[in-house]
Every structure is written in C-alpha cells, then in structure tokens.
Amino acid sequence: HGGNQAKEAVVSTQSTGEAIKRNPQDHVPHSNRAACYTKLMEFGLAMEDCNKCIELNPGFIKGYLRKAALLKIDKPTEAKSVYERALEIDPKNAEAQQGYQHCVNQMRNLSPEERAKNAMMDPEIQQILKDPAMQVILEQMQKDPTAAQEHLKNPQVAEKFQKLVQSGIVSIR
Numbered sequence: 001h002g003g004n005q006a007k008e009a010v011v012s013t014q015s016t017g018e019a020i021k022r023n024p025q026d027h028v029p030h031s032n033r034a035a036c037y038t039k040l041m042e043f044g045l046a047m048e049d050c051n052k053c054i055e056l057n058p059g060f061i062k063g064y065l066r067k068a069a070l071l072k073i074d075k076p077t078e079a080k081s082v083y084e085r086a087l088e089i090d091p092k093n094a095e096a097q098q099g100y101q102h103c104v105n106q107m108r109n110l111s112p113e114e115r116a117k118n119a120m121m122d123p124e125i126q127q128i129l130k131d132p133a134m135q136v137i138l139e140q141m142q143k144d145p146t147a148a149q150e151h152l153k154n155p156q157v158a159e160k161f162q163k164l165v166q167s168g169i170v171s172i173r
Contacts, residue, residue, distance in 0.1 A: 012036045027057035034066045043070055061089045061096070068099050076106040077118045077125070077167055107168075115168030125167050128160045137161075138170070 016033035019026070030053035037046035047070055053063035064086035071079035080103035086096035107115055119125045128134055137157060141148040152158045164170040 013040070025056060027053045027060050027063065030056065031060065031062045031066060034063075038066070038070065046070055059089060061086050061093060064089070065093075065095050065099070068096075068103075072099060072103060072106075075118065075121060076103040076110075077115075077122045079103045080107065081122060081124055110168075112168050112171070119164075119167030119169050122167065125163065125169060128164060129169070131160075134160055138164075 013033055013036040016029040016036065019029035020033070023029075030049040034046045034049035034053065037043070037049060047067065050063055050067035050070065053060060054067065057063070064082050068079045068082035068086065071082060080100060083096050083100035083103060086093060087100060090096065107118070110118065134157070137151050138161075141151060141161075152161060161170065165172060
C-alpha cells in the first residue's frame with residue numbers, strides 16, 4: 001500500500017513539473033508539487049516549491065501552511081512565524097490556528113538555551129538583532145530600566161522587543 005502512494009506521488013511530481021513548465025507563473029502547481037515532495041520525504045525540494053509558491057502569490061494560504069508544516073518538527077520558531085503569516089491571510093483557518101498553537105506549545109517545552117538557539121535560526125530574529133538601532137536600544141534597556149519604558153512606547157520597537165522576548169533571546173527580570 002505504501003509503495004503505491006509513493007508511486008502516485010512520483011507521477012504527480014512529474015505532472016506538476018510539466019504544468020510548471022507550461023505556466024511558470026502559476027503558483028498552484030508549485031504548491032501541489034511541494035505536497036508530493038513532502039510525501040516522498042524530499043523536504044528540501046518541497047521547501048523550494050513552497051517558497052516559489054509564496055513568491056508567486058503571497059496571498060495564497062496553502063503555500064504558507066505547507067511551508068510551516070515542513071518547519072514545524074525541528075524549527076518551531078520559524079514555523080510559528082509562517083503560521084502567523086497564514087493567519088494574517090485567514091484568521092479563522094483551523095490548520096493555521098492549530099499549527100501555531102502546536103509551535104507555541106513545542107517552544108514552551110524547550111529549555112531557554114534551546115529556545116534561544118532555535119530563535120537564532122529564524123531570519124526575522126536575525127534581522128532584528130542585526131539592526132543597529134535595535135542594538136543600541138537593547139544596550140540602553142539593559143543599563144537603564146526607564147530607557148526601556150521610553151523605547152517601548154514606540155510600537156515598532158515594542159513589536160520587535162516582544163518577538164525577542166517570545167523567542168527566548170531576551171529575558172525580562
């Protein structure tokens with residue numbers, strides 16, 4: 001029975017590949033092929049197709065759901081960000097809500113060190129930490145609690161700071 005599914009996935013991969021050749025700007029075959037690659041345990045290729053699908057149509061929720069499902073196992077921090085993006089498209093999507101909750105629960109069970117290590121793999125977290133303005137702000141916040149209150153009045157700073165706290169990079173004493 002399992003061999004049959006694999007065979008079907010290979011055939012589907014070939015037919016979606018042909019659909020992509022015929023119309024490279026169509027996001028749907030990329031999404032479908034990503035599902036086939038996932039069944040075949042070709043996670044790298046599946047991720048490439050998810051990213052291409054999202055690039056071609058950033059409003060297509062399935063691209064995000066498939067990508068998050070690939071990340072969910074060993075990169076819950078990144079998966080959580082992808083599920084957040086999916087929920088921006090459709091806040092009522094059950095798969096996105098459940099996936100998001102799964103990631104939150106998975107991150108809770110990690111040690112603070114593991115959580116911080118996972119977070120450092122998240123491109124969004126890397127971007128925040130590379131931002132020179134954020135580096136200065138974080139340094140000031142460490143030295144002076146009143147500076148922290150001032151900085152957090154800025155909604156953009158507050159949002160970035162909240163992400164760092166949630167990810168375990170920054171802890172509040």
